[in-house]
Amino acid sequence: MTATLIYCYDPMCSWCWGFRPTWSKLQKSLQGLVDTNQITIQPMLGGLAVDSDQPMPDAMRHKLEDTWQQIQSSLGTEFNFDFWRNAQPRRSTYPACRACYVARDVGLEEEMYHAIQQAYYLEAKNPSNLNTLIECAEHIGLKADGFQKAMMHVEKERLLEAEIEQARHLNLNSFPSLALLKGDQLISIPLDYQDHLSMLAQIKKALS
Template structure:
């Protein structure tokens, strides 16, 4: 039975940005299991903050700036703190999540995640704004006008909300998070932001336990 590893994320989650190098290393370590068809890797959107046109409250801005500094100190992650002076922050990540859904349909989800993260964390651009997301879409080879139509369609059909409900059902309530599924059994994988090898061992053990080996 093929196991599934679910990576639950939000493209505007700063801890997801910090986790990115280790996640990519883990993907490389898991490649043999994927090639042997013992494991599938799936992305699932978590959705940090719903749609809002309201400016982010000053206390929330201060809190998030502190989180960026904490991640940078802990993991060495690069952040462009000019974002907080050059942009009008909004506590709204759903538009960026919808952009990832549109890109997924074109097989470009990972590229869209990277574009959004780089725009946000390195270029001091605001992915809560459709103009920023449309530029990200164009950067990965999507047509701007078609992308804007597609993201409106995703909002109309509530495709994101359905995916968020799936994440909640799997109890993947923090971002990033990893869930390992075998059959109808799930194990939540403890994240190690500094060691992909530790997570590999946890996943391999989880695959054996969930499949009933040794029981």
């Protein structure tokens, strides 16, 4: 029986950006288990913040900028703080999540995820805005028209909301989160932002 490692994330979650190098190493280390059908890796979108056209309140802006500073000092993660001076942030991550959902249908979810992170954290662009997401889509080889139609479909059918509900049902309420689904048993995998080997050991132990 193949177990499923669920990676619950939000493309606009700054801790997910901090976790990215370690997560990449963990995925590489799991490749042997994937190749032998012992495990599959399933991304799941968490949805930090619902759709909103309202500017982000100053208190939230300062809180998030402080979080970026904290991640940078503790993990060495690179951030472009010009975002907080030049962009017009909104507390809305659902559009970016929908973009990843759309890209999943053509096997490019991870590429979209990384393109959004690159635009947001390094290029100080706002992924709450559709034009930024279209740029990301084109960057990974998607056509703008088809991408926009697919985004509208995902929103109209509330496909993202259904996935977020599934994540909540599994108690995956913080991002990033890792959990191993083995039969009907869900085993939480504690995160280690600095070292993938501890998580690899936990996963192998849970599989045995």
